Amino acid sequence: MKNENLYNYILGIADNSLILGQRLGELTGHGPSLETDIACTNISLDLFGQVRSYFQYAAKIAGDDRTEDDIAMLRKERDYKNVLLVEQPNTNFAYTMARQFLFDVYHLAFLSELQKSTDLTLSAIANKCIKEVSYHERFSSDWIKRLGDGTEESKVKMQEAIDGLWTYTDELFHQTEADKAMVAEGIGVDVTKLKDAYYARVNEILEEATLEIPESKWFQKGGKEGIHTEHMGYLLAELQYMQRAYPNMEW
Amino acid sequence: MSEEQIKNLEKQFEERIARDEKIEPKDWMPEKYRKTHIRQMSQHAHSEIIGMLPEGNWITRAPSLRRKVALLAKVQDEAGHGLYLYSACETLGVSRDELYEQLHSGKAKYSSIFNYPTITWADMGAIGWLVDGAAIINQVPLCNTSYGPYARAMIRVCKEESFHQRQGFEIMIKLANGTPEQKDMAQDALNRWWWPSLMMLGPTDAESIHTEQSMKWKLKRKSNDDLRQQFIDQTVPQAELIGLTIPDPDLKWNEERQSYDFGEINWDEFWQVVKGHGPMNKERMKARVNAWEEGEWVRDAAMAYAEKKQERKEKQVV
Numbered sequence: 001m002k003n004e005n006l007y008n009y010i011l012g013i014a015d016n017s018l019i020l021g022q023r024l025g026e027l028t029g030h031g032p033s034l035e036t037d038i039a040c041t042n043i044s045l046d047l048f049g050q051v052r053s054y055f056q057y058a059a060k061i062a063g064d065d066r067t068e069d070d071i072a073m074l075r076k077e078r079d080y081k082n083v084l085l086v087e088q089p090n091t092n093f094a095y096t097m098a099r100q101f102l103f104d105v106y107h108l109a110f111l112s113e114l115q116k117s118t119d120l121t122l123s124a125i126a127n128k129c130i131k132e133v134s135y136h137e138r139f140s141s142d143w144i145k146r147l148g149d150g151t152e153e154s155k156v157k158m159q160e161a162i163d164g165l166w167t168y169t170d171e172l173f174h175q176t177e178a179d180k181a182m183v184a185e186g187i188g189v190d191v192t193k194l195k196d197a198y199y200a201r202v203n204e205i206l207e208e209a210t211l212e213i214p215e216s217k218w219f220q221k222g223g224k225e226g227i228h229t230e231h232m233g234y235l236l237a238e239l240q241y242m243q244r245a246y247p248n249m250e251w
Numbered sequence: 252m253s254e255e256q257i258k259n260l261e262k263q264f265e266e267r268i269a270r271d272e273k274i275e276p277k278d279w280m281p282e283k284y285r286k287t288h289i290r291q292m293s294q295h296a297h298s299e300i301i302g303m304l305p306e307g308n309w310i311t312r313a314p315s316l317r318r319k320v321a322l323l324a325k326v327q328d329e330a331g332h333g334l335y336l337y338s339a340c341e342t343l344g345v346s347r348d349e350l351y352e353q354l355h356s357g358k359a360k361y362s363s364i365f366n367y368p369t370i371t372w373a374d375m376g377a378i379g380w381l382v383d384g385a386a387i388i389n390q391v392p393l394c395n396t397s398y399g400p401y402a403r404a405m406i407r408v409c410k411e412e413s414f415h416q417r418q419g420f421e422i423m424i425k426l427a428n429g430t431p432e433q434k435d436m437a438q439d440a441l442n443r444w445w446w447p448s449l450m451m452l453g454p455t456d457a458e459s460i461h462t463e464q465s466m467k468w469k470l471k472r473k474s475n476d477d478l479r480q481q482f483i484d485q486t487v488p489q490a491e492l493i494g495l496t497i498p499d500p501d502l503k504w505n506e507e508r509q510s511y512d513f514g515e516i517n518w519d520e521f522w523q524v525v526k527g528h529g530p531m532n533k534e535r536m537k538a539r540v541n542a543w544e545e546g547e548w549v550r551d552a553a554m555a556y557a558e559k560k561q562e563r564k565e566k567q568v569v
Contacts, residue, residue, distance in 0.1 A: 022311060025319070028326050029307035030538065032546020034300070034334050034347075041327040044310075048320050055316070069315045093549045149559065150552025157548065242314035242372055249430055251314040251372070251422075 003061050006119070008081070008178035009188055010061070011071070012224065013114075014054035015082035018072060019232075020103060021047030022239055023090060032093050039139055043100070046132040053125045073243040077236055078226040081176070085168035087223070087232050091161070094147055094154070098161035101140035105201050106172045106194065108137045113189040122187065141205045148209025155210070162206065163214050170219035172198070268468060273399035276342035284468060285343050288398050290359075291470055292343075293350045296336035297361035299329045300354075301535050305369040306378060314372055321418055322375060328411045335407070339400040355540050357527065362386075364444075364451045366529030373426055373433075373440035379419015381441075381448040381486065387412050388482050389452065392472035420489065427493040434494075441490065442498040449513075450521045452479040458518075483511050 001007055024044035031037030055068035086103055090096045111133055114126035147158040173195040175183075182188025203213050222228065242251070252260075260279055267274065274280055303326050310326065313319035337347045353359035364382055369375070390412065393405040426437035453459055453475035465471035473481075483502075490497050501514030523529065 025310040025323060028310055028323065029300075029303035029330075030542045032542065032549035034330055034337075036546075036549070037303075038327055038330045038334070041323055041330065045320060045323045045327065048316060048323065052316050052320070072316055093546065146553050146556040147549070150554075150556040151548065153548050154552030154555075238311040241312045246314070246430075246432060249314075249433060251318055251425060 001062055005178045005181040006187065007058055007061050008176070009182045010054050010058045010122070012081040012176060012178060013110075014051050014058070015080050016086050016103070016107070017047040017054070018051045018239075019080070019082040019235065020086040020099075021045075021051065022235060023086065023088075023099075024096075027090055027096065036093075040096070043136050043139070046129075046136070050125070050129050050132070053128070057121050057125070069243065073240045077228060077232055080223075080228065080232070080236070081226060082223050082228075083168065083171045084220055084223040084229055085165060085171065087229060087235060088165060088168065089231055091164075092157060094157040094161040095164065097140055097143040097147065098158065098165050100136065101144050101205070102162075102165055102169055102202065103172075104133060104137035104140050105205075106198055107133050109194045109198060109201075110189055110191065113194070117188070118186040144205050144211070145209040148206070148211040158209070159211055162211060163216075166214040166216060167218060167220045169198075169202075171221040171223060174221055174224055176224050265467070268397045271395075272397075273402065274397050275399045283464075284398075287464070287468070287470065288401065289340055289343050289345050291465075292336055292340045292401055293345070293353070294360055294362075296333045296340065296350065297354045297359055298365065299333035299336065301361045301365045301539065303329050303333075304535055304538055305365055305367070305531075306375060308369050309372060309375050312372070313375075318375075318422070325379070325415050325418065328415070332404075332408050332411070335404045339398075339404050342400050351543060355536070355543060357536070360525070362451060363521065363524040363529060364447050366524050366531045366535060367443070367447055368531050371436050371440060373423070373436040374444070376419050376422030376426060376437065377440035377444040379415050379417075380423050380489070381419075381444050382451065383412050383416040383419055384486060385448050385451045385482050387416060388478050388485075393470070395469060395472070397469045423495070424493050427495055437493075438495055441495050445498050446516065446520075447524075449479055449482070449516055450518075452482060454518070454521070480510055483513055487511055 021044045024040050024047070027037070028041045028044070029037065031040055051072065052068055055071045058071055059066050059068055083103075085099060088095070088099055108130070111126045111130040115123050115130065117123040117126065144158065144162075147154040149155070173191050175190075175192060179188055179191065183190045206213050220229075261281055264274075264280060264284075274284075306322060306326050306329075310319065310322055313322050337350060340350060341347065350359065354361070369378070387409060390405055390409050394402055394409055396402045396405065423437055423441075426433040428434075456462060456474045456476045459475055462471060462474060487497055487502065499514045501512065503512045504510075505512045524532065527533075
């Protein structure tokens with residue numbers, strides 16, 4: 001493939017939305033209230049919409065007969081490049097919101113930079129997505145505050161979720177080879193430069209939510225290189241089920 | 252209020268309805284009208300909410316991104332329908348929590364069709380095509396019902412439902428024109444959903460207890476049997492168009508009636524499911540009750556936070 005770095009770069013971005021959208025899709029019909037149910041379904045819908053834009057573009061770059069669905073559903077686990085954070089399970093509503101929040105703050109900052117990409121398709125996609133993602137970030141940070149500063153029980157649950165997921169935040173700022181190549185070409189975003197503002201924003205919300213900022217300096221990584229947690233295989237089993245069971249068919 | 256005064260009000264009320272005037276939440280209404288409307292609207296709301304489960308079951312396994320997005324949007328619409336129907340109920344003085352309580356305790360009913368399992372992707376097509384198709388036939392007349400908030404909600408609901416129905420039929424077309432395996436999947440779904448869809452239009456007129464009063468209040472404009480016939484006459488040609496077979500050996504065009512004759516419906520099965528013994532009744536209820544109970548701490552926290560915020564605001568003002 002001529003543009004392999006660009007192709008991999010796009011997959012790296014889109015896989016985060018794909019896997020998080022899939023996780024949120026598990027919750028439809030099971031939310032703690034009708035309003036949160038609608039909101040989580042809506043966020044999932046936004047994320048899959050973004051995924052389609054990215055993968056359609058990636059398919060074009062690949063220039064063979066692969067489709068958006070081939071890219072989404074027919075790769076092996078090691079070829080998915082999402083961060084570990086987004087594949088973490090819906091342990092409870094606190095985990096779901098903490099995962100969302102810790103990703104949204106990054107996602108918003110990332111898209112804001114991607115808008116400046118010299119690749120016009122990517123900057124156009126970023127421009128469209130950022131409106132949706134700023135809503136996601138507002139929604140999830142509101143829930144961090146509600147649950148953090150709600151009842152004793154909700155505070156404990158929210159703190160546990162933040163503590164549990166904190167270990168996956170640092171990976172957001174790791175650069176892959178494709179990242180480096182794309183940054184050099186003015187196409188990609190230098191994620192290492194987003195880190196300080198990210199933690200500043202996250203800490204600000206956690207403080208407002210009367211939560212403790214985790215002190216642990218031990219972080220997990222691997223997703224961007226395709227080395228995932230044990231949750232990932234099951235998630236993919238569902239995501240890929242139809243395409244694997246009924247190969248080469250149109251739906 | 253004297254008995255005569257009430258009679259007078261009732262007379263005026265019935266006259267307003269006869270003149271096709273809308274009844275609004277603050278208008279006087281007979282208690283029976285209020286109760287009947289709460290029952291029907293909440294049943295409808297519950298059906299939307301329970302209906303999210305069989306389709307939600309396929310969101311994570313949808314076969315393509317396009318289908319996944321459409322399914323998510325559809326289930327989200329259903330949650331939205333539930334939301335405004337519960338709100339319409341609230342205009343009659345009953346809270347959403349009370350209505351949930353009725354659902355969870357088994358006191359309130361919802362559409363029995365959702366007590367059947369969705370076991371293949373084709374079920375997403377069959378539900379859209381048949382179940383939403385039958386729902387539209389039930390609901391279009393309600394856009395002109397006498398109670399204003401219900402009528403207005405139904406206008407929006409029907410628009411979205413007809414979109415869902417086309418979307419479901421489109422899934423079926425694709426399968427019916429696909430590989431033999433896909434076509435079998437579509438036929439199998441039609442076989443399983445056909446009869447429950449016919450039952451969805453309600454018991455035969457002879458067995459239906461609410462029809463007469465509901466007709467007067469425009470909560471019902473046609474009898475169950477008429478609606479069922481309309482559904483069959485509309486759906487059979489669609490099945491033929493895509494080369495699927497309606498699983499009824501007695502189905503036959505009746506030239507004289509200009510309608511289809513059809514076979515005996517298994518009403519024992521219908522009543523079994525209504526009474527709570529369908530294949531998925533227990534699972535559906537368990538899923539709803541779990542969501543509600545496991546969500547309690549979240550709702551409590553949201554309430555506590557809102558109160559704290561309000562207090563802080565008041566303090567600031569002082």
